[in-house]
Amino acid sequence: MKLVASAAQMRAVPRSSEFRNGGVSFWFRQTGLPDRRPALPGSADYDVCVVGAGYTGLWTAYYLKKAQPDLRIALLEREFAGFGASGRNGGWLSAHLAGSRERYAAPHGKGGVIALQRAMMAAVDEVIQVAAAEEIDADIVKGGMRVVATNPAQRARLQEEVRFLQEWGYWPEDIYLLEHDHEPRLRVDGTVVAAHSPHAARIQPARLVLGLARTVERLGADIFENTPVTEIRPRDGDQPAAAVTEHGTVRAGHVIVATEAFTASLHGQRARWQPVGSAMIVTEPLSADTWRHIGWEGREVLRDAAHAHVYAQRTADDRIAIGGRGAPYRIRAGSDTNGATQPQAIAELWRALARLFPAASDAPVAHAWSGALGVPRDWCPTVDLDPATGLGWAGGYVDSGVTASNLAGRTLRDLVLDRQSELTRLPWVGRRARGWQPGPLRWIGTQVSQGLLRTADRREAHHVSQTSTLASLAEKLSGR
Secondary structure, eight states: OOSOOOHHHHHTSOEEEEEEEOSSOHHHHHHOOOOOOOOOOSOEEEEEEEEOOSHHHHHHHHHHHHHOTTOOEEEEOSSOTTTTGGGTSOOEEEOOOOSOHHHHHHHHOHHHHHHHHHHHHHHHHHHHHHHHHTTOOOOOBOOOEEEEEOSHHHHHHHHHHHHHHTTTTOOTTTSEEOOTTOSSOBOOTTOSEEEEESSEEEOOHHHHHHHHHHHHHHTTOEEEOSOOEEEEEOOBTTBOEEEEETTEEEEEEEEEEOOGGGGGGSTTOTTTEEEEEEEEEEEOOOOHHHHHHHBOTTOOEEEEOSTTOEEEEEOTTSOEEEEEEEEOOOSSTTOOOTTOOOHHHHHHHHHHHHHHOGGGTTSOEEEEEEEEEEEETTSOOEEEEETTTTEEEEEOOTTOHHHHHHHHHHHHHHHHTTOOOTTTTSTTBTOOOOOOOOHHHHHHHHHHHHHHHHHHHHHHHHTOSSOOHHHHHHHHHHTO
16 A cells, blocks of 8 residues: 555545544444453463464364364463454455465475365355355355456456466366456456456355354364463473463374464464554445446456555445455464554545445445454464474464465364364465564665555556566565
């Protein structure tokens, strides 16, 4: 997002009379914020302690209890289940795999990367099937994913992306360029070419995480909220691994760190994953006439092919929700503003909405919010468990956490239960990237790389027909 927005730009944004900024997210505005569960009552012993009650932690607990119902499992959450990225994301359940395939392939071979990509596709259907089986109504519609290019440079990049993905685990029917008369219709202004993948669904993320938390409790796991964890202790001789809180210490055979962007707040974990801001806005419900113009009957999730791309969905109540990475990032590890986002981020997202959907440009913005996602130094997600210390972790999903967290939860189940499986052999298991630089240095690097990407997008939109060299420089600076 641009770091400066003029007063005139801000005044141009139409806002609902009931506009809100923050309050965690619009998704929780729809569901209502949940009543908080009691905090940890004191020190205790469990078989497995999961730190963080977002998607990763909840999926891990779910699959462990399904596999071995007698396991004693505790989940420790600083706020409430789903407070972080799990309840604030764009509602994309997609097979997108973050990170460099070549980096994954270096130690594991191309076949391992293809297996990981196919596992991500299967995870989309797994989430849908579990939601149905557990009667979790998360407004899920599997309409696929549409990617649009709106200038010649984006067109060349999208065509190359489709070709590349078809070499790395997508078969021709898994992603392909669309014909101009493709149905169902989705009219995005300025589109010069579009691609489609069937492996994606729209969801209401807060409904999914709240339903998953209720299911995990019903299966017998204990969720303790308002319980910040300050330290993770590895197994030491006869002493089990432990999670230390102000309310007591939970000792367990395994402690799973599932804190994603908030990992930096844990002692000794500051450099593992960098918190990067992502912001969203959602409109009031659009009129039937506006929808007749736009189309979007298939409820596909949508993104553009810009470097600083935006992502969007048509919600169950006929709004447009649109987001983008790059909301101002705070140096202080783990800082959060209850979802409030900067005015300049709101203005930038509204301009993107108006550019892509001119017919919706006068729709009032009803809600804006933001959150943080965890980014590893090499941009490749990881899952691991160290038998010697009893500590496990998963995260660094970048922008594919809704699906990747499910795959990670099933993988952690097998690792905790010491099962050798196809999941434990996937190339993200055991992967470790070097840590990020100290806070001020990574903050400067993040701001510079984001600025370069946005400058590259502006140049491609107005001046150049090929991918700007500034984008390549930005990727080198960010470590992609």
